[in-house]
Amino acid sequence: MEFAHRSKSGRLRAFAFVLAGVAAVAGCGAGSQSARPYRGTSYGGASAVTVASVSGGSGGDYGAEADSTSSRSRVDESPSAAMPTGSGVTASFPSPQAPSAAARTMTGVVTQRATTTPPATTSNSQASREPARTPDTSTQRMLIYTASMALMVDQVTASIDRAVAVAIEAGGFLAQRTDNSVQLRIPSPRFRDVFASLERLGDVQSRSVQAEDVSEQFHDLEVQLTNLRSVQHRLQEFLTRANNITEMLNVERELERISAQIDQIEGRMHFLQNRAQLSTISLALSPRPVVVLHGPDPVPHATMYLPSPQMSLAIDWLRELGLPRLLQLR
Amino acid sequence: MKTPSNIIRHTLLTVASLALLAVASSGCGSLRLRTPDGFARLPDQAPNYQLRSVSADGVVLAVRAQPNRVEGSLAFWSEAIDRTVRADANYVGIATAEVHTTAGLAGRRLEYVVGDAATGHRYWIAVFVTHAQVYVIETGGAHGPFDRARPELERAIRSFSPG
Numbered sequence: 407m408e409f410a411h412r413s414k415s416g417r418l419r420a421f422a423f424v425l426a427g428v429a430a431v432a433g434c435g436a437g438s439q440s441a442r443p444y445r446g447t448s449y450g451g452a453s454a455v456t457v458a459s460v461s462g463g464s465g466g467d468y469g470a471e472a473d474s475t476s477s478r479s480r481v482d483e484s485p486s487a488a489m490p491t492g493s494g495v496t497a498s499f500p501s502p503q504a505p506s507a508a509a510r511t512m513t514g515v516v517t518q519r520a521t522t523t524p525p526a527t528t529s530n531s532q533a534s535r536e537p538a539r540t541p542d543t544s545t546q547r548m549l550i551y552t553a554s555m556a557l558m559v560d561q562v563t564a565s566i567d568r569a570v571a572v573a574i575e576a577g578g579f580l581a582q583r584t585d586n587s588v589q590l591r592i593p594s595p596r597f598r599d600v601f602a603s604l605e606r607l608g609d610v611q612s613r614s615v616q617a618e619d620v621s622e623q624f625h626d627l628e629v630q631l632t633n634l635r636s637v638q639h640r641l642q643e644f645l646t647r648a649n650n651i652t653e654m655l656n657v658e659r660e661l662e663r664i665s666a667q668i669d670q671i672e673g674r675m676h677f678l679q680n681r682a683q684l685s686t687i688s689l690a691l692s693p694r695p696v697v698v699l700h701g702p703d704p705v706p707h708a709t710m711y712l713p714s715p716q717m718s719l720a721i722d723w724l725r726e727l728g729l730p731r732l733l734q735l736r
Numbered sequence: 737m738k739t740p741s742n743i744i745r746h747t748l749l750t751v752a753s754l755a756l757l758a759v760a761s762s763g764c765g766s767l768r769l770r771t772p773d774g775f776a777r778l779p780d781q782a783p784n785y786q787l788r789s790v791s792a793d794g795v796v797l798a799v800r801a802q803p804n805r806v807e808g809s810l811a812f813w814s815e816a817i818d819r820t821v822r823a824d825a826n827y828v829g830i831a832t833a834e835v836h837t838t839a840g841l842a843g844r845r846l847e848y849v850v851g852d853a854a855t856g857h858r859y860w861i862a863v864f865v866t867h868a869q870v871y872v873i874e875t876g877g878a879h880g881p882f883d884r885a886r887p888e889l890e891r892a893i894r895s896f897s898p899g
Contacts, residue, residue, distance in 0.1 A: 560851045608852055723802050724820040726784065728827075729850060729859050729876045732796050735778065735788075 548678065550618040551597050551685035558694040559608030562586050565691050569604055576600045578684065586691050591684040604689060611692075620678050627678075631671045638664045766899025767871065769799050772888035795877030795885045797892060802870045810865045814844040817861055817872065826850050827859065835862055837896050843871075845893070849879075858882040862893045871898055 559565040566588050570580050573590040576599065582589035592600045605613070641661045648654040767786055771777050775789040775797060788798040808816070814832075821827050831847040843864040850857045859876040873896060875889050876882070882889075 560855050564855060721816070723800070724817060727817065727821060727861065727872065727874065728824070729857055731784070732798060732859075732874050732876050733794070735790060735796070
């Protein structure tokens with residue numbers, strides 16, 4: 407600037423202008439420093455706890471983020487920032503879009519910090535940024551067994567009762583029952599034994615067994631759940647250090663969204679676990695055309711369905727042999 | 737000295753002896769089978785059965801005797817009976833055993849099941865053959881009562897005597 411060529415009053419005005427600029431810059435620095443919850447330790451000092459614990463970053467990693475947070479903090483804290491009243495800067499409330507923008511920014515920050523490579527400075531940050539180690543499930547497969555069988559039996563109702571008893575004895579339970587069918591839930595370790603026992607109830611007409619491997623799907627859900635819980639924990643820490651209502655609302659909104667995702671994933675995992683822990687066996691029973699005998703009755707009524715004889719000797723008394731005649735007392 | 741009374745006595749004795757001999761040769765009236773413990777013998781089972789007894793829970797034991805007109809052997813008759821019974825698909829043959837009576841008569845026991853293990857029946861046929869007769873000892877009943885009576889049934893079969 408050409409101070410030398412101006413009048414004294416002009417120099418005074420220029421000097422006042424420079425002072426105002428310096429004051430404005432100083433105010434920016436103060437406001438930024440007050441937004442410590444969003445800064446790394448290199449910026450905020452001892453009070454910047456939450457972000458440091460999450461990111462543990464050096465200043466260089468968060469330079470750009472710091473700029474965005476500082477600008478956000480200016481917007482958010484303008485009502486309460488200690489702006490110099492004499493600087494001519496007008497304090498204003500944040501616009502309605504600002505909170506969401508801030509939330510998006512914060513979410514982006516959280517997400518970014520959650521995915522960047524953690525430096526070897528803070529053990530807490532490193533542990534929180536890496537996906538939590540889940541138990542090694544690579545060798546334990548999660549299989550969902552579903553089986554169906556069609557049986558021909560003498561007495562359908564009694565056979566269904568017997569099938570239910572077999573299931574209960576194995577630690578299972580009846581899931582569904584009709585006049586000629588039953589669905590059983592059996593602990594998966596007992597699946598084979600129970601299936602073999604049910605086969606002995608009658609003549610097997612058809613059978614099918616399906617095993618669905620949901621190990622990978624379940625593991626993916628575990629990883630997602632772990633990451634979401636990590637994010638949830640960090641948001642809860644943010645919430646405790648929120649400086650105003652707007653920040654609190656933003657954090658709570660994100661917490662609600664994360665919680666909903668966690669509930670959804672947990673529900674899906676519980677569903678898969680239940681299906682894998684309890685196998686499903688469906689039985690369809692039909693009556694067998696057999697001799698119907700009434701045992702202890704004094705005069706039992708016997709009905710026999712005889713197929714065509716494969717061999718016939720000319721000896722009549724041979725055809726008199728059999729249970730119906732034997733048990734028909736007189 | 738042959739007096740009229742002596743002649744009459746001698747004639748009566750001869751006739752009686754002949755009658756007894758006829759009955760003995762036919763074998764029908766002299767066969768014996770021990771009634772198992774817990775069983776009651778039923779009267780008047782002819783002509784289908786020579787003997788029949790029943791337990792309180794419905795197990796039945798019966799003997800029938802048929803003339804061996806074709807002079808078949810034990811192997812023939814046991815095979816013929818087995819094929820005839822199994823011609824009905826309801827009967828499932830589960831075992832065959834050689835049996836002997838206490839008198840030394842060799843026979844064969846054919847074992848069947850009808851229905852499933854929970855609600856079905858057991859059915860045995862023990863076959864004994866002489867040159868004149870075929871003896872068929874049948875026994876059957878529901879699984880539970882039959883299994884409980886099994887020792888007595890085996891003992892009764894061993895006691896069989898065609899006479």
